[in-house]
Amino acid sequence: MRRITPLLWLLFSAGGTVAAFLFPIHLLLLGLAVPMGWLDALSYESARALAKHPLARLYLLVFISLPLFHWAHRFRYTLYDGLQLKHLTTLIAVLCYGTALAGTVMAAYTLWKLG
């Protein structure tokens, strides 16, 4: 297991796929349609009931976690190559993957608490 780069790339790819397929519609509904008043948001009761469903919980965990790892991997390389911050390479990696991990843990914990 010396190399985790393949794992990080797999997470990046999975996250990118999740974001590519699922984010546009969710963003359209929650981020644009609801604030613009074209749609009513889900009521608290129905939203909570929907989120409690085991399949929904799995969906939400994947929805939040994998794209965060996608960002972490991509952003890390963007900072490293784009801004030539080579001397900070370890710090950047820790901050990026650490944030993704923190987000995952928070999501998992919150989803567990919903039950």
Added chain:
Amino acid sequence: MSAGPRYTLYHPGWYRRRVSVWWWLQNRSYAGFVLRELTSVFVAFFAGVYLWQLRALAQGPEAYAQFLARLKTPLFLALDAVAFVFVLFHTITWFNLTPKAMVVRLRGKRVPDHVVVGLNYVAWLVVSGVLAFILLRVRS
């Protein structure tokens, strides 16, 4: 070439050019590449919005109402609109690059790239439709 003079890479007469930190602005392709990479920031942003929504749901009706109120402010509407453009850009570039990474062979022949891309778009539309249907039906 085995028993020749030792070859040195650090020849003092050769001129080595330094890569500018602005390399990514030097041509359109590079700039487009960096824009594509920056879509990940908006992807993380929206994942964060969902995490925020989840925590609000777990905390109670007031927290959820506050979340929705914040989402309707001009700031978040603007952020979400920009995010939407970047997320779409991510989807389009992701689908265009998929056939490069995953070569599908049917009966020995490679499936043409545009077919793979097209199938991705079809799947995307179907998935989006199903999700929209589910989310719009849950209203009680």
Added chain:
Amino acid sequence: MPSTVALTVARYRPEKETEPTFQTYEVPLRKDWVVLDALNHIKDTLDGSLSFRWSCRMGVCGSCGMKVNGKPKLTCAAFLSDHLPGPIRVEPLDYFPIMRDLVVDLTDFMQKLKKVKPWIIRKEERPPAEGEYLQTPDQLDAYKQFSMCINCMLCYSACPIYGLEPGFIGPAAIALAQRYNMDSRDEGAAERLRILSEHDGIWQCTFVGECTKVCPKHVDPAGAIQQYKLTGATQWLKSLLLPRGAR
């Protein structure tokens, strides 16, 4: 069409300069002339001291790669008439040390190419008496595109990662490794995987895609690298889940 065009050519004479300069020459503008013809005209009639590499002048040897108006091109395939109006800027390929004028040192690539073992590796050679290795057209198709590489280095000159990380093994080397990995006669995929999975191997690539855009032989090195990332990642998963498992 005017009768001449200006060529602004990069010069570097280490014996008398510490930095590259530019020199402008006026060359005849003929509709069938390429930049290489203009350079040869300069060397033959205007300035014999100009140094540059070329050989076949028909796009198969890979010697004449240079930057024309900022883009890496084979100068034997870059028509003057496509780069009007002048002055046409001719510079050495990026990211390689300049030896003199338009000549760059390619040793780095040569070493990297050797590292990926670009030859058929077999556990046991078949004796000639048994005849040739047979290959179906579909088996040939699996690697043929990657075999078109003429080692012209335009892809290295286009790759910003190679510019920023000189240790990066680079597009052509990986494409050529894939050419052999995908060859049905080859049994060396595991050996190459070891080399390509190193820190400066395939994982440095962020799929900018510029290498594929500039390749004059449509090798698609970016595609080769992404395919290899998938292979590398699946092999890694396999080694994780089946430690003693099938190779």
